Amino acid sequence: MVNPSEQVNKEKNIESVLQEARLFPPSPEFSADAHIKSLQDYEQLYAKAKTDPQAFWAELAEQELHWFQKWDQVLNWQPPTAQWFINGKLNISYNCLDRHLTTWRRNKAAIIWEGEPGDSRTITYGELHREVCQFANVLKDMGVKKGDRVGIYMPMIPEAAIAMLACARIGAPHSVVFGGFSAEALRDRLEDAQAKVVVTADGGFRKDKVVPLKSEVDKALEHGASSVEKVIVVERTKEPVTMKEGRDYWWHDLQKTASADCPAEIMDSEDTLFILYTSGSTGKPKGVVHTTGGYNLYTHMTTKWIFDLKDTDVYWCTADVGWITGHSYIVYGPLSNGATSLMYEGVPRPSNPGCFWDVVEKYGVNVFYTAPTAIRSFIQQGEHIPNARNLSSLRLLGTVGEPINPEAWMWYHRVIGGGKCPIVDTWWQTETGGVMITPLPGATTTKPGSATRPFPGIIADVVDKDGNAVPDNAGGYLVIKHPWPSMLRTVYNNPERFQKTYWEPITSVEGKPVYFAGDSARRDKDGYFWIMGRVDDVMNISGHRLGSMELESALVSHPAVAEASVVGVPHEIKGEDIYAFVTLENNYSASDELAKELKQHVVTEIGAIARPGTIQFAEALPKTRSGKIVRRFLRQIAAGEDIVGDKSTVVDPSVLDKLREKV
Ligand code: WTA
Helix, strand or coil, rough: CCCHHHHHHHHHHHHHCCCCCCCCCCCCCCHHCCCCCCCHHHHHHHHHHHHHHHHHHHHHHHHCCCCECCCEEEEEEECECCCCCEEECCCCCHHHHHHHCCCCCHCCEEEEEEECCEEEEEEHHHHHHHHHHHHHHHHHHHCCCCCCCCCECCCCCCCHHHHHHHHHCCCCCEEECCCEECHHHHHHHHHHCCCCCCEEEEEEEECCCEEEHHHHHHHHCCCCCCCCCCEEEEEECCCCCCCCCCCCEHHHHHHHHHHCCCCCCCEECCCCCEEEEEECCCCCCCEEEEEEHHHHHHHHHHHHHHCCCCCEEEEECCCCCCCHHHHHHHHHHHHHHHCEEEEEEEEEECCCCHHHHHHHHHHHHCEEECCCCHHHHHHHCCCCHHCCCCCCCEEEEECCCCCCCCCHHHHHHHHHCCCCCEEEEEEECCCCCCCCCCCCCCCEEECCCCCCCCCCCCCCCEECCCCCCCCCCCCCCCCECCCCCCCCCCEECCCHHHHHHHHHCCCCCCCCCEEEEEEEEEEECCCEEEEECCCCEEEEEEEEEEEHHHHHHHHCCCCCCEEEEEEEEEEEECEEEEEEEEECCCCCCCHHHHHHHHHHHHHHHHHHHCCCCCCECCCCEECCCCCCHHHHHHHHHHCCCCCCHHHHHCCHHHHHHHHHHHC
C-alpha cells in the first residue's frame, strides 16, 4: 500500500491546494428553497443518524419508498455481512415507475434523451412504464427467470435504462458492461456472471464514429460465455450485423408483440439487484453485488438531498450507464424520485467541443453532474465555448470520479456556474452504491477541492494502518465505521475476496471492523475530508478505474512480452495516464512499431480506455529478493521524480538507474 503521508507531502507542494481559505457558503436564496436548508439541519440529521441509525433509515424507508411488505428488522450486521430491512418486500422498478403513475407525474418526462447525431426522444413515466413492462415480458419469453443474470452491453440510449428496469422488474440481476470494453473484457464478465441473455445494440455513436457492439458480442460468444442462450439487439446505427438464427433477435420485433401487462415481482429487500464489475488491485475485475431495499433507499435519499431535486428540474448526469454513476444517478436514484433524467449519447468531440453546453441550453438543464476530467478538458478548450451558450438555467453543479483540483473547481464555479451555483464534489465508489462524502448544497459551505463532510448515516474516519485515528491534516486511510444501506454485499462468487479486499487491510478501529475504501484522505480542522487518491494498485484514468494487474496480464498475453509492470503517472487532463514498463522475450527487440502494437493489444484485450500512454522497454525490472516487482520506484521513475526510499529492497539497484536514463 502507498503510504498516505508521502501523498500529503506531495500535495503540499501544490500551492493551490493550500488556498483552502476560499469558502463558498450557499446563497440564502438557494438555502431557502433547498431540501436541507442549513448547517444546523444537516448537523441535526447527522446526529440523529449517528445516535440511532436504524431508526433514522427506517423512518426514511417508510416515508420515501413503497413496500409490499414491511421489514421485521432494520439491520442485521454480522461483519462483514450486512442485511438491511430484513423480510421487507419491494421492487425498485415499482418505486421508479408504477407509483408515479397514479400522480400527475404519469405524463411527466422521465427520460429526455439526446443522441449524438442530434436525434432525440422524450419518454414520460407512463410510456417508460409501458416499455419496461413489455421488455420484462420479452425477457420472460426468452426464458429469463427470477435470479437469472442478464448482460447489458449498450450505447447510451433509453433502451439501456429500459433493459435495466425490466430486469429489476422480474428479479433478474443485471450486469451492465460498459460499451467501451472489448469483446475479451465482455466475455470475462459474462462468464463470471454466467449470464443467460445479453441485451445489446447494433452499435452506438461516439465521437462522430459508429462504435460496433453486436459484432463484439459475437466475438465474445465465439470462444466462451457459453451460458448465454439469447441475444437481443436494438437497432440504433442501422449498420449491417450478422444475426444468428435461434440465438439473436431484434428488440423492435419482440417489443411489438409483447404484452404491456407485467406486475412487478415481489422482491426481498436482500435479493440481488445487480452485479457490476470493477477493477481491483489484484486479479480479474470483481463483480460487486448490490441488493434491492438498501440500495433503493440510499440512492433515493442521496439523489434527493445532494442534487436537491425539484419536480420542475431537468437533471443531467453525464456518466455512462455502464458505470455505477450511471446506475445510481441516471437511472435508479432520479427515477425513484420521479425526476426528469437527461441521457446523452455523445461526448465532447472535435466536431462539436461545446456539445454539452448545447444540450444544457436546448433542454434548460438545472442540475449538472460530471467528472473532473471533463472539466479539465473544457478548460483547455477555452471558455469562449461555454460562454457562447446560454447556461443560465443551471442552478447546481456536481463532480464525481476523482479528486478535483481547486483551480478546475474555481473554473467550473465561475464559467459554468456563473459564480452562483453551489458545487457538490461527491466522493463514493462502485462498492458504496451511493455518494458517501459530499456537500449538501443548501447547507454546506464548500472549499474547492474538498468533498467536505459525510452524508447523514455515514461514519467516515481517517486512520493509520493499525486503525488509530490520525491528527488533523495528516494523511491516512479512509475507512467507514458503520454499515450503510447501499453497501456492497459481497464479491460475486468470491466471498473470500470480499473479506480480504475490504475488511482485512485495516482490521479494526476502536475494536470494531471497518470498511477499507482503498483511498487515502486527510481531514482538516473543520472535519472536511480531502480525498488524495488510491493507495492500492488501482489507477484512475479519466475517472475510470483500472487495475495495474489487469493491464499487466493484458500486456503479458502478447507473445513479445516477458514481463510487464504498469503504474499511473500524473496527466493534465486524464488525471492519471498509464505508463507501462516492459521486458521482451529474447527473439524480440524494442521498436516504436512494437510499442504501438502493444498499445493496440491492450485495447483489444480490455478496451480503448485502457490504451497505455507510454510503453518503456526495459532490460530488467526492479525486484525484491522474493521476485516481487517494486512498483513504488517505477512510479517515481515514470513521473520523472527523484528515486526516494530504501533502494536496498531491490536486488540490483542499478536497474533503477538504467530505467531512469531511458525516460
Ligand atoms: C475516486 C465512482 C476524489 C476514488 C463513483 C474512489 C474520487 C474511486 C471521488 C471509485 C471524489 C470518486 N474525489 N476521488 N469526489 N469520487 N473518486 O468505483 O479513488 O468508478 O475510490 O466509482 O474513484 O471509482 P468508481
